[in-house]
C-alpha cells in the first residue's frame with residue numbers, strides 16, 4: 001500500500017532527526033499536492049501502526065493538501081486551478097495547462 005511506504009519513510013526521517021537532537025517528536029506537518037493520491041485516513045492509520053514502539057508513537061500528524069496550479073497559455077499567469085470553474089483570473093481565458101503536482105514534503109517536525 002502506497003500510504004504504508006509513505007508512513008515508513010516519514011517515521012525513518014523523523015526518528016533520525018529526533019535522535020540527532022536527543023528529543024522526542026510530538027508532531028509533524030506534511031504537505032502534498034491534491035493529485036498526489038494520499039488518503040489521510042489510510043496514512044494516519046499506517047503511521048500509527050508503524051510508529052508503535054518507536055519514538056514517533058503518539059505523534060500528531062498534520063496533512064496539508066496543496067491546491068493544483070495552472071498556467072494560462074495566453075497571458076502566462078499562474079493561478080490555483082479551480083476544477084469546477086477553471087479559468088485564468090487575469091484574462092478570463094480558459095486555455096491553460098496544469099502545472100506538476102506539488103511533491104510530498106515533510107514541512108516541519110515539532111519536538
Ligand SMILES: [Zn+2]
Pocket residue numbers: 072073074075076077088089090091092093
Ligand atoms: Zn490569462
